[in-house]
Structures are given as C-alpha cells and as structure tokens.
Amino acid sequence: MAERPKILVTQRVPDVAYPPLETIGEVEANMEEGLIWPYEELLRRGPGHDYIFCLLTDQIDARFLEACASATPRLKMVANMAVGYNNIDVEAATRLGIAVSNTPGVLSDTTADLAFGLLIAVARRIPEAERFVRAGKFKGWGPLLFCGADVHHATLGLIGAGRIGKIVAKRASGFEMRVLYYDVYRLPPEEEATYHLTYAPLDELLRESDFVSIHTPYLPSTHHLIGERELSLMKPTAYLINTSRGPVIDEKALVRALQAKQIAGAGLDVYEHEPAIEPELLTMDNVVLLPHIASASYATRNQMALMASNNIVAYHEGRRPPNLVNPEVLG
CATH class of the missing domain: 3.40.50.720 (NAD(P)-binding Rossmann-like Domain)
Incomplete structure (x- = not known):
C-alpha cells in the first residue's frame, strides 16, 4: 500500500480547508491563530512534505524550494491561499518541477x-x-x-x-x-x-x-x-x-x-x-x-481556503489543478 502524502499547512486557515487534505494525506498544520512562522522555522519544517499550503505572508524563496526539492518525500506542489503569489519564487519552483497554484476570482x-x-x-x-x-x-x-x-x-x-x-x-x-x-x-x-x-x-x-x-x-x-x-x-x-x-x-x-x-x-x-x-x-x-483585510469576509476566506485545498487534491489525483500558475511543470 502506497504511503499517504505529507501535507504542511503553514498558518491557521478556515476549517473547510482541512477535510479534503485529510482525505488524501497526513496533515501537519500550524493551528495557532495569527502565528506566522519565521522564515527559519518554515525552512526547518518544510522539507519532507509532498504538498505545502501557504499564504501570502510566507516566504517561499529559492532556498526554501531547493531544500524541499532535495528532501524525501520531494515537494510536488505549493498551494498559495491568495490571488497574488509574489511571495513565491515561481521561476525557481518551475525549474525544480514544483507546481504553484493560487486562488483567483473568488475574492x-x-x-x-x-x-x-x-x-x-x-x-x-x-x-x-x-x-x-x-x-x-x-x-x-x-x-x-x-x-x-x-x-x-x-x-x-x-x-x-x-x-x-x-x-x-x-x-x-x-x-x-x-x-x-x-x-x-x-x-x-x-x-x-x-x-x-x-x-x-x-x-x-x-x-x-x-x-x-x-x-x-x-x-x-x-x-x-x-x-x-x-x-x-x-x-x-x-x-x-x-x-x-x-x-x-x-x-x-x-x-x-x-x-x-x-x-x-x-x-x-x-x-x-x-x-x-x-x-x-x-x-x-x-x-x-486597515490591516490587510480586503478579502476578509467569512464566505470569501472559506472559498479561498477550499480552493487552495482543491488545487492540492487535483494534483494528487493526477488532474490539472484548476488554478495552476506554472502549467509548464506538467510538461
């Protein structure tokens, strides 16, 4: 029996995000509301996960991606719960064969x-x-x-x-x-x-x-x-x-x-x-x-969280993630 994938959720997100992820893999999640892991903590925790569910305030740079790409299991995808993704080095992710997704439209x-x-x-x-x-x-x-x-x-x-x-x-x-x-x-x-x-x-x-x-x-x-x-x-x-x-x-x-x-x-x-x-x-x-709350309605944040999870589920099931930022990784 194949080992279930490991999924890291970097920050406390709406509850709707977790069930789809738990259906396909083992979830490690930061459950402390408002806590953003410092970069070095993120770098320590990230490697060894198949999928990472992150947010705009997480720094997903080339150093981080390279560490995750060289670990076992190898990082396959980063799902960003945001429409923007300037926190992610997409060029480095693409070079390493790591998919990146975002959550456009709903917000x-x-x-x-x-x-x-x-x-x-x-x-x-x-x-x-x-x-x-x-x-x-x-x-x-x-x-x-x-x-x-x-x-x-x-x-x-x-x-x-x-x-x-x-x-x-x-x-x-x-x-x-x-x-x-x-x-x-x-x-x-x-x-x-x-x-x-x-x-x-x-x-x-x-x-x-x-x-x-x-x-x-x-x-x-x-x-x-x-x-x-x-x-x-x-x-x-x-x-x-x-x-x-x-x-x-x-x-x-x-x-x-x-x-x-x-x-x-x-x-x-x-x-x-x-x-x-x-x-x-x-x-x-x-x-x-204001404290960066443009998309902060319950309905919208729930939709964003679920969309990020569904991007991971789609990739895991061999389907094209609906909001893939770098489709060239699929070949």
Whole structure:
C-alpha cells in the first residue's frame, strides 16, 4: 500500500480547508491563530512534505524550494491561499518541477467592496468622526463639522482594470462617477462600454481623478509605480486608495505628499514593508489604515481556503489543478 502524502499547512486557515487534505494525506498544520512562522522555522519544517499550503505572508524563496526539492518525500506542489503569489519564487519552483497554484476570482467582489469602503471612509472622514464621538467630543450638530468630499459625480481613476478593477467600476456607476482607467493592456471597446470605462494614460488619469484606486498586481514593473513624480501630478483635493500590494506605492514619498498637502488623503489596506508602516502615517487623521483585510469576509476566506485545498487534491489525483500558475511543470 502506497504511503499517504505529507501535507504542511503553514498558518491557521478556515476549517473547510482541512477535510479534503485529510482525505488524501497526513496533515501537519500550524493551528495557532495569527502565528506566522519565521522564515527559519518554515525552512526547518518544510522539507519532507509532498504538498505545502501557504499564504501570502510566507516566504517561499529559492532556498526554501531547493531544500524541499532535495528532501524525501520531494515537494510536488505549493498551494498559495491568495490571488497574488509574489511571495513565491515561481521561476525557481518551475525549474525544480514544483507546481504553484493560487486562488483567483473568488475574492474580487469582496476586495472591490472594501476598496470602495475605504474610498468613502477617507472622503467622508468616517473613522476620524467616529473617534471624535467615542472621545466624548460631540456636543451637537455644526455646519462645518467634519465636512469632507463628495463621492457622487466625482472622477475615479483605476490603475489596473482586471477582475477587481472592473468590479470597482461597477460600484462607481451607482454613485454616477466618471471612471477613467489605465492598464498596460487596453480593454476591448465592448468591455469599456459595459463597465462605463474611459481609457487614459497614467499621467492624465492622475491629473484628472478625484480618487485614484490601485488594482494592479505587484511585479518588478509596478514597484513604486506611484512615487514622488506621480503624486505631484494629483489634485490637492484627490485621495489615493490602495488594496493591491504595498510596494506599488513609494510609502516615504506618500508621507511627504500628505505632509505637503499635495493630495488630500489616502486609504490603505496594504503597506510597502508590511506589517511595518511608515510611522508618520499612523499620526495622520486624513489617512485610513486597515490591516490587510480586503478579502476578509467569512464566505470569501472559506472559498479561498477550499480552493487552495482543491488545487492540492487535483494534483494528487493526477488532474490539472484548476488554478495552476506554472502549467509548464506538467510538461
């Protein structure tokens, strides 16, 4: 009888993830909620597993993959419970014949909801006003009390028009917003019409938008896509929203732009050196800061966890994983 495969789950994930894995193999799991193993601990535990179920906060680099590829049993697959996979050295995995999968699609609506929530929160100063009330400072209505910016009929600029960007555009239509977008690949005319999108070069988008929302993947080409020059092009009344990846924004440049009142504010769910945040941002009332929760609804996280497990099960059963990032490993 063949030995059951060994599966490592690196962090505490929704309960729905475990039964499919336990059906096919022996599961070793980090069950302490919120605990992220340091890299050296991950490197110690990883080798000797057939499959690894990981998350975006796990560093799956070439050194780790090589150690797992040279161990017995040999690592066959890394299943990432995230749409992004910049935490994994996919090139090294492919060279070593290790499959990599992700969990796209299921989090798009939930992330778009949060992006729009951030936009409204920072525009209408909702967190700032809520802190004011909790501090016992509310003494009655006033004509200038926490006046903010209107969202309806404003211009929204989307950097990235993939799944999430297009869904944000759908949300914006309910607020009768004009929506510009910039992407490396322009959408077909019929998609632009469906989502009421108008293409604009990046500089033009930055100059014209009242809100700029980032929905691009993190790649070498998007590192610090928004830096000092780009921020200087924005209106002094404009807001920057980021629910994509932190390093897309030069965080120090953002701090300087906010301090100089080059832009009106920002709403951030991700950070350049996450979980570290530029200290100045923590002191600013015109910045809304969230702890990377864009996909954090029960339904969505359950779907993501189950999708990651199903990718492993499919590979184990000799089927093509539904969300395989590097199909060339299958030959």
